[in-house]
Each structure stands twice: as structure tokens, then as C-alpha cells.
Amino acid sequence: MSKGQGQGFGFGLGKMKELTEALKKAQQVQEGAKRLQEELEMMEIEGESGGGSVKVVLSGNQEPRRVEISPDAMNEGAEMLSDLVTAAMKDAYIKSTATMREKMEELTGGLNLPGF
Template sequence: MAGFGLPNFGQLTEAFKKAQEIQQNAQALQDELDGMEIEGRSSDGRAGVWLSGNQQPLRVELDPTLLQEGQQATETATLEALKAAYEQSTATMKGRMEELTGGLNLNLPGMGG
């Protein structure tokens, strides 16, 4: 029956193949992001925070001179380093996802594009 506005079978098959390929590549990307260590540093370099590409906290490094300046300075520098690591991790994840889905145009409702 015609008239339902569905893509022809060939287009649909191609779209499913592409979606399967993306799913397989997404798993590889997940593994790659898990293995990354993205460093963020405070502006003075005395606080460092490392996140995975999936934004899992990995470790924190604080310079002893920073600790001597007290709680407020330590908290401020640590937060600054965390924000830097988060921004870098987000940008990395977004860039990798764009590479993964680049060129995909299924023209499906709700998919944007």
C-alpha cells in the first residue's frame, strides 16, 4: 500500500545498517573515553583534577603550598581545576560523538538535523 509517506525499503535498510554501525562504534568510543585521563588545573597550577573522557573522577593533586594557605584557597583552586577538567572532558566527548555520527541524516521526526 502506498501513501503512508514511509521511505522506500532500500533507504530504510540503509538507515538501519548505519544505525547498527553507529551502535558498534559507540561501544568502542565508550571504551576509549573510559581509558582517557583529562587533566584540569587551577589558574596558578597548584591544584589538578583528572577525569576520564566519561567524566568519572580519577584523582586530585594539591600542591603543599596551597594547603598552607588554608581551606578557602584550597577549595577555590580545587573547584577551578574541576571546572577546567569538566569543560575539557565535555568538549572531548562532544567532539568524539560528532565524529561518530557525522554525515548521518536519517530525516526522522524528532531527530533534528
């Protein structure tokens, strides 16, 4: 059997260069994503409600860390306290989501990746 001469993979040198660049960018994004994940794990994002009487702290990747409840909030009764904790959780969630989005935009910015 004889192989087709000069056929290779059907890539010209220009295509090979594009492929190499795309692989480099993918590796940069992968390394950046790993660093970003580590950074998000170390972050603490605080949500609050009731003028700070209830605070919820999440990591940057939205893992619950702690809840702080002031004595004043305890005196509000179970139903109101539940509402305050829920509101603080929502606040922390919104802040952490915005932080994740910002960090992902920083990571992928300038790479011209489709879908980002």
C-alpha cells in the same frame, strides 16, 4: 481468507532499500558508540587551577580519577584550597564535555542523522 496480492508491507523496493540503509547506519552508530564509550573510559582529562598547584583528573566520561594538590596550595588555607579544587574541577569538566562533544560529532558526522 485471501491475502491482498502484492500488498506486502506497503513498501516499494525503493523504500525497502532506504530502510536497509537506515538500519546499517544505526548499527554503525551503535558499534561506534560502544567503541567511543570504551575510549572515553581510558582517557584522562586534566583540569587545573592556581598555575597548576591543584589538578583534577577525570576520565573522558567524567568519572573522577584523582586530585593532585601541591604543598604550596596546602599552605593557602582551607578556604582558598577549596576554591582552587573547585576551579580545577570546573576546568576538567569543561575540557571533558568538549572532548565528548568532539568525539560524538566524529561518530555521527556524515551519517546525516536528524537531531545531531
